[in-house]
Amino acid sequence: MASATTAKLLWSLLIALLLLSVCDASSVKEPDGTSVVFSIENYGARGDGKHDDTQALAKAWTAACSSSRPAALLVPKGKSYLLKSTTLSGPCKSTVVFMVKGMLVAPSRSDWSEDNISHWIMFQGISGLTVTGGGVINGNGEVWWKNSCKTNEALPCTHAPTALTFHLCDNLKVDYLKIVNSQQIHMSVEDCTDVQLTRLSITAPGTSPNTDGIHITRSKDVQVRDCIIKTGDDCMSIEDGTHNLHVTKVVCGPGHGISIGSLGDDNSRAEVSGITIDSVQLYGTTNGARIKTWQGGSGFAKDIIFQNIIMDNVQNPIIIDQNYCDSAKPCQDQESAVEINSIIFKNIRGTTTSKDAIKLSCNKNAPCSDISLENIELKLEGGKGDTESTCQNAKWRKSGNVVPSPCKGNN
Known part of the structure; x- marks a missing residue:
């Protein structure tokens, strides 16, 4: 096992390489010669960040989606395009x-109303x-955060838009x-099939x-890789209806x-299965590898693997909470719960702020x-104990070296 210093150096190198990968726009493939290019500026977009370019985008989308040949809708470099809530629909x-x-x-x-408050840009x-x-998708979320009940308890709890939503898309x-x-969630993948999310940089203050x-929810056959995610909530939240998800080479933190x-x-009933979280780095996060379910629910979370993970200064590195409660009122004990089984935590090492x-x-x-x-080794940050x-109520087994020793015989 590498020393803590060596692990941190390797970790810093991986972050640098991922940042270079995400930010290297020269690697973006240009539309090939067979594609028809539709620039939003040809449909009236000003790109000054002040005038509303929503209708220009809608017109450009209609033209691109209607093309019988492969199409490229271009948002030109070097300008800012102000967009109100918009939905770009198929089929194309x-x-x-x-x-x-x-x-x-x-x-x-x-500029938002209750009618369109759930989404900003939806495909x-x-x-x-x-x-x-x-390019950049900027949710301009600061004013939303200031008006959140989680920032100021005196304020009412209201919805805020998801920046980028993909609904009912396949081969995405x-x-x-x-x-x-983002105003709230940065990217949401809903009811989609065959999805690849790669080389994304997602950032907001902790x-x-x-x-x-x-x-990700109600989606299957999804791959996420080579991403850097720094936010104020979950780096990734994986919810009901997610099946066959593979996540690799993601750097997470804060969040x-x-x-x-x-x-x-x-x-409610929830079903999640076939999840692999592999080769992930987490730093300064509240939780590491986490499964959380409410009492009173039904269904299952099964066939889940968290492996090859490095954690640095993580508060709760490995956590299953089958009694989760995020409510202003205390949650009552209930007889049913979402079943959790066939879970692997493997090759996980690093430091924690919690005993x-x-x-x-x-x-x-x-x-x-x-x-x-x-093969787990989790030590207190700074070696303080x-x-x-x-x-x-957990039935577990261990193999290899596991630090801390699991549960001291409480099984």
């Missing part, structure tokens, strides 16, 4: 590349869509984008509320870590089962 006659080279910027909070019902270009590719300062990096859940809220480095808090009515802990583990 051919494949479309949405080429963002400049910046798309959201309007001020006063819906499209097959064969690619979104790329090396999103790469080489910078998504910054204090920004509910700014999840990548949110709340990588979470499966929350699942089963409001007594409880491994927490398996499961429900007495639906205990967690088949939990495997393999020994780490510990706690288990409730």
Whole structure:
């Protein structure tokens, strides 16, 4: 096992390489000669960051989506295009590349109404869509964060837009984008199939509320790789209906870590399976590898692997919480729960700010089962003592060296 100093140097090198990869717009593939290019400036966009360019984008999209030949919709480099809430819908006659080279910027909070507050830019019902270009999606979220009840408890809790939403899309590719300062969630993938999310830079202050990096729900056959995510909430939130997801080479922090859940809220049924989180770096996050479910729910979270993970200064490195409660009122004990089984935590090392480095808090009515802990070494930051583990209603096994020793016989 490498020393802590060596691990941190390797980690810093990986971050630098990923940053170079994400920011190297020269690697973005230009539309080939067979594609028809539709620039939003040919449809009236000004690109001064002040005038509303929403209608220009809508017209350019209609033209590109209607093209019988492969199309590229171009957002030119060096300008800022102000966009209000907009939905770009399919089906399209051919494949479309949405080429963002400049910046798309959201309007001020006063320009939003209750009718369109859930989404800023949505792509819906499209097959064969690619979104790329090396440009910036700027949610202009600062004013939303100031008006959040999680920032100021005296304020009412209200919804805020998701910056980039993909709904009912298949054969989707999103790469080489910078998504910054979302109003709430940065990117949401919903009801999609065959998705590749690569070389993305997603950033917001660690204090920004509910700014999840990548949110995935009701989607299958999804790959996420070579991304850097720095937000105020989950780097990735993986929710109901997600199946066959593979995440690799993601750097996360600050934020709340990588979470499966929350699942089963409001007594709902949730099903999640076939999740692999591999070769991930987490630093300064609230949680590391996390599964969270509400009491009263039903369904399952199974066949999940967290492996080859380095953690630095993480508060809760390994945590299963089957009694999750994010409510102003105390949550009542209920008889049902989302079942959690066939979970592997493997080759995980690093430092934690909490003595409880491994927490398996499961429900007495639906205990967690088949939990495997393999080759784990988690030490207190600064070497200030020994780490510990706690288990409730969890059936686990270990192999290799596991530090801290799992649960001290409490099984």
